Amino acid sequence: MKTPDDMPLLxxxxxxxxxxxxxxxAFTEAERDEYKLCGLLPAKVSTLKEQELRALENLRxxxxxxxxxxxLLALQGRNENLFYRLLIDNIEAIMPLLYTPTVGQACQExxxxxxxxxxxYVTPADRGRVRDIMRNWPEQDVRLIVVTDGERILGxxxxxxxxxxxxxxxxxxxxxxxxxxPRLCMPVMLDVGTNNEALRNDPLYLGINQPRLTGxxxxxxxxxxxxxxxxxxxxxxIQFEDxxxxxxxxxxxxxxxxxxxxxxxxxxTAAVAHAGVLASGRITGVDLVDMRIMFLGAGSxxxxxxxxxxxxxxxxxLNDQAARQHLWLVDLHGLLVTxxxxxAPYNLPYAHDVPDAxxxxxxxRYKPHVLIGATGVSGTFTExxxxxxxxxxxxxxxxxxxxxxxxxxxxAEQAYRWSEGRVVFASGSPFxxxxxxxxxxxPGQGNNAYVFPGLGLGAIASRAHTISDDMLLxxxxxLAATVGTDDLAAGAIYPPLARIRQVxxxxxxxxxxxxxxxxxxxxxxxxxxxxMIRELMYxxxx
Ligand code: NAD
Numbered sequence: 322m323k324t325p326d327d328m329p330l331l332x333x334x335x336x337x338x339x340x341x342x343x344x345x346x347a348f349t350e351a352e353r354d355e356y357k358l359c360g361l362l363p364a365k366v367s368t369l370k371e372q373e374l375r376a377l378e379n380l381r382x383x384x385x386x387x388x389x390x391x392x393l394l395a396l397q398g399r400n401e402n403l404f405y406r407l408l409i410d411n412i413e414a415i416m417p418l419l420y421t422p423t424v425g426q427a428c429q430e431x432x433x434x435x436x437x438x439x440x441x442y443v444t445p446a447d448r449g450r451v452r453d454i455m456r457n458w459p460e461q462d463v464r465l466i467v468v469t470d471g472e473r474i475l476g477x478x479x480x481x482x483x484x485x486x487x488x489x490x491x492x493x494x495x496x497x498x499x500x501x502x503p504r505l506c507m508p509v510m511l512d513v514g515t516n517n518e519a520l521r522n523d524p525l526y527l528g529i530n531q532p533r534l535t536g537x538x539x540x541x542x543x544x545x546x547x548x549x550x551x552x553x554x555x556x557x558x559i560q561f562e563d564x565x566x567x568x569x570x571x572x573x574x575x576x577x578x579x580x581x582x583x584x585x586x587x588x589x590t591a592a593v594a595h596a597g598v599l600a601s602g603r604i605t606g607v608d609l610v611d612m613r614i615m616f617l618g619a620g621s622x623x624x625x626x627x628x629x630x631x632x633x634x635x636x637x638x639l640n641d642q643a644a645r646q647h648l649w650l651v652d653l654h655g656l657l658v659t660x661x662x663x664x665a666p667y668n669l670p671y672a673h674d675v676p677d678a679x680x681x682x683x684x685x686r687y688k689p690h691v692l693i694g695a696t697g698v699s700g701t702f703t704e705x706x707x708x709x710x711x712x713x714x715x716x717x718x719x720x721x722x723x724x725x726x727x728x729x730x731x732x733a734e735q736a737y738r739w740s741e742g743r744v745v746f747a748s749g750s751p752f753x754x755x756x757x758x759x760x761x762x763x764p765g766q767g768n769n770a771y772v773f774p775g776l777g778l779g780a781i782a783s784r785a786h787t788i789s790d791d792m793l794l795x796x797x798x799x800l801a802a803t804v805g806t807d808d809l810a811a812g813a814i815y816p817p818l819a820r821i822r823q824v825x826x827x828x829x830x831x832x833x834x835x836x837x838x839x840x841x842x843x844x845x846x847x848x849x850x851x852x853m854i855r856e857l858m859y860x861x862x863x
Contacts, residue, residue, distance in 0.1 A: 332357040340401045341504065344863050347372055347403075369406055369863055376407050380415075386423040391434050393418060397493065398437050401503055405861035408497040413818045416497075416770065419490045422725030422750045425475045431483035432525040440485050440508035443546050444529050445538070452549040460504050463554035464781050467491045468509040468546070472533065472565040473586075476697030476728040479565075481515030482528025487563050491585070491773070499774030499825035500858025501781065507557070511546060513539060543572060547580060558780050558788075560585055560773065566621040570667050581780060583788040587625030589769040589776070590695075590722070592793040592800070594626040595633060597720060597767050598691055599801035600814035601745045605716040607690050610637050612647060615689035617680055617702070617730065619652035622695035622722060624667050629797070631670075632790045645670065649687055652696075656683045684709050691718040694730030698723065702731035707739035715743065722749040722767055733764040747814055763808070765815040772796050774821075775828025782854045783833035783842035791839065795831045800824060822858075829854050 336356045337343050344352070346367040353359050367375070376396060383389045393415065397404040408415050417423060427434060441458055443451055471484025488508030495501040513534040520526045534542060550557055559582040561572055573584045583589070602608055614630060616623040627648045634644035650657040650671045656678040657664065657671050664672055678686060684706065692710055694702055702721055710717035717740055721730035726748075733752035736744045742757045747765035754763050776796050780788060803816045803824050816824055830851050836842035847853040 330356075333361065337361060340398050340404075343400045345372060345400050345403065347863055369403065372400075372403050373407050373410065376403060377411065386418055387426050387430065387434065389418050390423050390427045391436070394434075394439070394489075395436060398439065402861040402863060405493075405496055405503070405859070408493065409822070409861065412497060412821060416494065416768075416818060417751050419493050420768075420770065421475055422727070424486050424490045425477050425725040428471075428474050428480045428483045428486040429477065431480075431486060432523065432527050435527060439489055440510060442482070442485075442510050442512050443542070444512045445514070445531075445534055445542060446529075448542060448545065451542075451545045452552055455549050455553045458507060458553075460507070462505060463507045463550075463557045464505040465492065465495060465501055465560070465777055466507045466509055466550060466554070466557050467495075467560045467562050468511060469561075469563045470511040470513050470533075470568070471515065471528075471563065472568065474563050475724040477725075479515050479517040479520075479533075481517055481520050481526070482510055482512040483520070483526075484563060485510045491560070491562060494770045495774045495777055496859060497774075498770055498821045499778040499829060500822065500860065501774070501778060502857075502859045505781075507554075509546075511543065513542060539568075540575075547576060551580060556781075556784060558582065558777055560777065562586065566624075566667075567665070569621045578787060581784075581786050581788065583776070584621070584625075585769055585773050586621045588629070588788070588793050589773040590622045590767075591625040591629035592772040592776070592797040593767050593769050594622075594693060594720065594722065595629050595794070595797040596771065596800035597747050597765060597814045598630065598718070599797065600765075600804045600809070601691065601718040603801075603804070604745050604809050604812070604814070605690065605714070605718060609633060610639065610647075612691055613649070613687060613689045614647060614691040614693065615649040615651065615680075615683060615687065616693045616695060617651050618695035618697070618723075619650040619657060619665075619668050619671070620695060620697075623650060623693065624671070626693060626695070627671055628667075629790065629793055633794055633797075636794070645673075649673065649683060649689065651678075651680045651683055655679055681706060681709060684713070688713050690714055691720070693720045693722060695722045696730060697728050699728050699730065702736070704735070704739050707731060707736055707744070711740035711743055716745055717743065718745045720747045720767055722747075724749040726750040726752070733762075736764075737762055745812060745814060761811070763811040763813040765813045766818075767815065768818070770818075770821065771800050771815060771824060772828065775799075775825035776832050778825060778854065778857070779829035779832025780836065782829060782844065782850075782857055783836035783846075784844040785833075785836035785841050786843060787841050789835070789839055789841065792832045792835045795835050796828045799828050799831045803827065826851070826855060826858070 467488035474480040492506040514531040561584040736746040737757045
């Protein structure tokens, strides 16, 4: 395997076809001589800025977002520096293409848009040789792995091997938002089959055509994968992504004390939502310790958020019982109450010893300040529900976190209209600003990209061997503190994405400091932590 340092001098088409070393039309006259490129490129030597403008214009000319996604992936495979420059400089416009919502459609249509391989696939046929095939990966030093088994892609369900778009997109965001070097990143698909009949009946489906592995067969393959990573890439942080909730929890429980890892759907979401809740308090004037928070949905996202806020409440001095009184979960079967049968273990701590209730009954009875939707089902925050929240609260706080946009519990426009403009609103996928009665509101996007890149960078920089709840809490506190008063005045509880690299750096510094404080860092603490982390950050350019 070749690393950049021992890579032979690439010339001619080999250079033009290497995404890392290609500069396309930006190769200077001297470089064209040196790398034997004369005759292979049009005459004009472009600057990176000109290339960026050309790419942007190309992007604009595409007729649909999925075409834009295909264009961006092709650019990533052609010229890494240009791709990341474009992404960083236009993060607000491009993030929704590479991540939710467009990536959802891309995964649904993966067979049609697949052009060139990217990422690493493990299948049941690789059992016993996962470590061996990992040698085929072109890098020797991997620090960050995003892995999915495709069973719960965004709010779209089981998309099998098509879910590869998710680790690819997330890692692109790690690089753009926190400057993790692209060569240190490895997207992984554990293709363990799919229970999606439509995919299995589709002759163009790219994954293995069998029902999903379950039970011991599933666990032992994941185990083999994790062991292979530890052996091949001992410095790698593993991010679990878009697993079905029970698997997400059991994998996190199994590995969180054994290998550096976290689950973004549970822990990343929790940190971002917790930050939003903290920032909403800066608008409503209600402190976290006084807030009642109700969730619609009791899956990995809602429970993860509840768990982290519970920890924050405990850290603030509340006892177990008192902290639980602040957190109420409602799911498909109504309010989580102790009388219910078959409560999932991760939901049990939130079952209250009260009578059963629907969402609207529960809102009337327990008067939440904050209502968080994580159901994956659009329309679940009805006009009645929003109006009820606005009756109870001067400034109701409502997060409609379900992705993609079409799955949001209510739209931003509905939330502002039904609350007469009083709602503090955030969503999972982006909504455009809303003008209501002459005032323009900027809905916040509770985008996990506010936290996971900085968290990953801090963990990698300090070589933390575990990701603790306190690291997530500190990330949330930093994020909430970066929201400016001008943002709050427009109703936004997250900073503009344009500031994401500064936010990620601040989070990385705080997370790394926490790792040193907790004694879980394997790297020596430098004199100047911020300077050390800043120097690690990749800045695309020629
Ligand atoms: P999940 O499948 O684990 O949980 C879904 C939960 O919603 C379950 O408890 C289910 O009972 C409940 N539910 C389903 N339909 C319902 C209905 N009609 N009424 C009440 N409850 C209902 O899924 P998850 O991982 O928790 O994700 C849920 C959603 O949150 C997804 O759409 C996902 O995209 C989104 N999400 C957003 C963010 C973010 O905004 N940062 C992060 C993670 C997940």
